[in-house]
Amino acid sequence: VEREQLRTIASSIPKLAKPLLIHADAGVGKTVFLQSLAKILGETHETILFDCFGGGAYRAPEDARHRPKRGLIHIINKLACDGLCDPLLPTNDNTEELVRAFRVRLAQAVATLQRGSRGKQLLLLIDAIDNAAEHASEMGEVAFPTLLLESFHHSGPVAGVRLVVSCRTHRRDIARRDIPCEECELKPFSPTEAERYLRDRMPKVTASTIQVAYSRSQGNPRILEHLALSDRGLLDPSETNNVIELDQLIRERIQKALA
DSSP, X not given: OOOTTHHHHXXXXXXXXXXXXXXXXXXXXXXXXXXXXXXXXXXXXXXXXXESSGGGGGGSTTTOTTSHHHHHHHHHXXXXXXXXXXXXXXXXXXXXXXXXXXXXXXHHHHHHHHHHSTTOOEEEEEEOHHHHHHHHHHTTOOOHHHHHHHHHHHTOOOTTEEXXXXXXXXXXHHHHTTOOOEEEEOOOOOHHHHHHHHHHHSTTOOHHHHHHHHXXXXXXXXXXXXXXHSOGGGGOGGGTTOOOOHHHHHHHHHHHHHO
16 A cells, blocks of 8 residues: 555655654554655665564574664665675774764765766665664664764765664654654554555455444554454454554464464
């Protein structure tokens, strides 16, 4: 489902003066929204999408994608593989030097892009920075998205580079600390979006069923998915006022998996 907010937010990103923080509650579709942004903006600009969650792998010791020498180097070497800048090697653990080198490579990439197309920008989209920040805090470390936000704030943005990050609404302070950002809340599905979503997945769905699903899910896409794939008894009109909370849904899924 193409979100109603997509085009407006996408058109604002190339004109950003400071990083954009997109936030929403769990299950509202932040990751899919960033993927959609990358796709639409990738038609005219160079986009890099980095996922700090990694399907939960971010907590594995062998993953550690929150660390600067993992995340920053991954992003730069993706650009290097595309021939846009020099590669970046993890020669030491000096974070300040790494961030400095990262910014130099970003400037290289922008210069390369603009030789071929004047005005083309490099857009960095980093998903789930709150997961990275929370895990880094537990490990007594600093997450690379936090360092990037601090660098863009204190040293200024790199010309031609725009930074977009996402997190859960209630974890914004954990994610960005006190760094000022532009903020945009991703809303749950509107009734029109919910209807489009359900009609694509439930052949011959009725208007009353759509109303029950929207009422029970409050427009949360993850809960709508659960209702669309589950027993039709969950969509009986008598269930209209029984709102499903996402935490409740996750607990039930865990119990079923354990059983």
